Amino acid sequence: MIELYINGISGRMGTTLINLIQNKPEFQVTDNLSSADVVIDFSHPSSTQKILNNCLKHNIPMVIGTTGIEKEMLDEISKASKILPIVLAANMSIGIHQLKQSLKKFIKGNNKNLNCLIEETHHSKKLDRPSGTAIEIENLIKNEDKNNYINLAKTVSYREDDISGIHKITFTEDDVSYIFKHSAISRDVFGNGAIYCARRIIKLQPELYSFKKIIN
Numbered sequence: 001m002i003e004l005y006i007n008g009i010s011g012r013m014g015t016t017l018i019n020l021i022q023n024k025p026e027f028q029v030t031d032n033l034s035s036a037d038v039v040i041d042f043s044h045p046s047s048t049q050k051i052l053n054n055c056l057k058h059n060i061p062m063v064i065g066t067t068g069i070e071k072e073m074l075d076e077i078s079k080a081s082k083i084l085p086i087v088l089a090a091n092m093s094i095g096i097h098q099l100k101q102s103l104k105k106f107i108k109g110n111n112k113n114l115n116c117l118i119e120e121t122h123h124s125k126k127l128d129r130p131s132g133t134a135i136e137i138e139n140l141i142k143n144e145d146k147n148n149y150i151n152l153a154k155t156v157s158y159r160e161d162d163i164s165g166i167h168k169i170t171f172t173e174d175d176v177s178y179i180f181k182h183s184a185i186s187r188d189v190f191g192n193g194a195i196y197c198a199r200r201i202i203k204l205q206p207e208l209y210s211f212k213k214i215i216n
Contacts, residue, residue, distance in 0.1 A: 002038065002202065003036050003037045004027050004039075004040060006018070014042060014079075017033070038063065042065045043066050044195065053120075061084055062080075062201075063086075063089075064077065064089070065190065067128050082204060087210075088209070091133040091190065093193055100137065103137070107141065110171075111147075113149050113175075116170065118155040118168070119155070120158070120168075121165075124160060124164075128150065131165070133155070137167065147208045164186055164187050189204060196214070
């Protein structure tokens with residue numbers, strides 16, 4: 001039995017995780033951090049800082065899905081990963097991973113000057129904008145575009161009702177557009193990804209792991 005502590009349990013993702021865990025008998029949710037085998041954190045950066053300190057104290061692996069984390073906090077997470085195995089991912093959807101792989105392939109084969117627009121849409125209560133995933137996609141395009149063919153426009157963020165997450169990347173030239181899009185139908189896709197990471201991370205050595213590295 002894997003004892004799981006959920007940081008941010010009263011939030012949207014916390015509720016999603018609780019519902020998903022009911023169908024995963026190898027997991028049991030605990031409210032006692034010191035007895036936990038692993039922590040999943042979907043909260044606020046200030047709460048992530050506190051739970052990170054406590055996980056260091058009790059030597060508990062972490063899966064961090066909180067977004068909007070600043071550089072100073074990222075440095076703290078990186079330092080902690082020399083002691084604890086930690087997964088840090090803005091998006092734990094396998095579909096987003098596949099989207100990134102498709103983008104890499106497209107950019108590698110491109111030899112035309114293109115304009116690129118990244119658009120992301122999330123629920124109205126999401127505070128950080130652009131989303132962590134949109135930032136990752138922007139950085140991926142910059143890193144893969146070795147010949148500087150792509151002109152990146154400023155990422156556009158929309159906040160609408162209860163949308164789980166839509167990321168759309170459009171490349172345009174004079175007479176054609178190339179569109180890549182990922183739409184999360186529900187938060188279950190992120191919750192299942194986080195649970196998969198939690199199952200894997202307890203068996204790994206201290207390191208800072210990306211979602212890509214965990215699923216590969």
